[in-house]
Amino acid sequence: MSRRRPPWGAALAAGVAALSVGALAETFDVREPSLAPYRIEGTGIARPLTGRAGDPARGRAIARARTGGHCILCHAMPIPEEPAHGDTGPDLAGVGDRLSGAEIRLRIVNPKYVLAESMMPAYYRIEGLHRVAAGRPLLGAEDVEDLVAYLATLKGR
Amino acid sequence: MTTVRIRVPSTVKQGELFEIRTLIQHPMESGQRVDDNGRPVPRKILRRFVCTYNGVEVIAADWHPAVASNPYLAFFARAGESGSIEFAWTDDDGTLTRETATIQVT
């Protein structure tokens, strides 16, 4: 049984320390009120937040939608029917080759564990934020899983 | 209070084409939007614009809800005689906004 979620600063420190050696060495559980708990092991979150695999077709819709994840705001994606994808984040074509499902999941849930300075929002987090308008995460657990399932299908370029 | 901008050259040569530019402050509320509480916002647009030159119509336009707020219109007229150019915008509620410019034809 691993320990409970460490204080936020410590969690970030763990993330930063891990980054400099190239991999997260620690395993720890993250629990936030009203969110599904998850366990970070190494460089990812192996277990789906909902306990089961998501739906890639729904995930693709969430990546497109302004009211969903709207991933294309910042990332180029193989979604040709949408014009004008953003470019503040990396191109996600082939992301399924570069990262495992567990690694993709951690990057959506909270990319600051991977890179503390990251510009990318944590889509499944409510604590430790400043002046937040709504007390709910940007995406629900099912939406995160649908996105993970979709992104994992993006192979080859 | 409605702010209007008109640009007409002060002098023009007889027979010459000259440009008239108009800009009027108006929300041009389409009537198709709802407010923060979900209630429809009543339509309020300028529905007609007329420009006359010494009493003769230069241009008349019927405007519809898709016209953007603060409508800008530019058009041309041919210089006849010195006199006045009159502009009139009619609101949905019947309010009339008038403006006059004078022109010297040489």
Added chain:
Amino acid sequence: MILFRLSHGLVAALVLLTTGVAQGDDRRPPRSGLEFVAPGLRQLQEDEFANPGMLWVMRGNQLWREPAGAANKSCADCHGKEAPENAGAAAGYPRFDAARGRPVNLESRINLCRTEEMRAPPLAYESEPLLALTAYFRHAARSQSMVADDSGAMTAVVARGRQVFEQRRGAFDLACRHCHELNVGKSLREERISEGQSNGFPTYRVSWQTLVSLHRRFQACDTAVSAEPLALGHDDYVALEAYLARRGTGLAIETPAVRR
């Protein structure tokens, strides 16, 4: 041990590299938002007649001459019959008001004049007359360079503004700097990210079809990153305004700018 030293050296090199870049950014002259807009909007902004923001400037010119309040005074009675005698003054706000012991931006300067000199009620932030007067004064200072007082008591205000600029906020956990410093020139879909300079405010926003103050723009950015917006005129917004003035020093005033 060797590995340790190597990685240490690498970290040091990286730190040097990043500070070098940061300093480089600081020295680079600021770029107006005009450089980032689509050609059609640029044309609209530069057309003195068609620029819809000029409607507010005109209205401001009328208000300049209208007496108001129990004192029955107009702006023109004290500051110049035809136009503001010290037209450039608007380029230098916010300033520190020693008597009140706080920084004052153009909007609150106008309202202080109203309440104290004209004995008239203050104009609501973002009301048409306050937007009109602000736009009129800033337009009077058009093409003059933005200046910022960051000496004396303003030092702390500008420093606080920088903190606000760098503070992550909202569910999106973004600071102003993430877009307007680290990703300038990149795109969020069809929107090109500018430096977030303030030299064109109040600005006509085509998508909102109205003139907007700098503070309302701050609120819109806050809302966009899902942060609770601050009140118009809030101390932190005034501080951010002061930091942006310092950061944009040298840029020509372009009020009223036209943006998407």
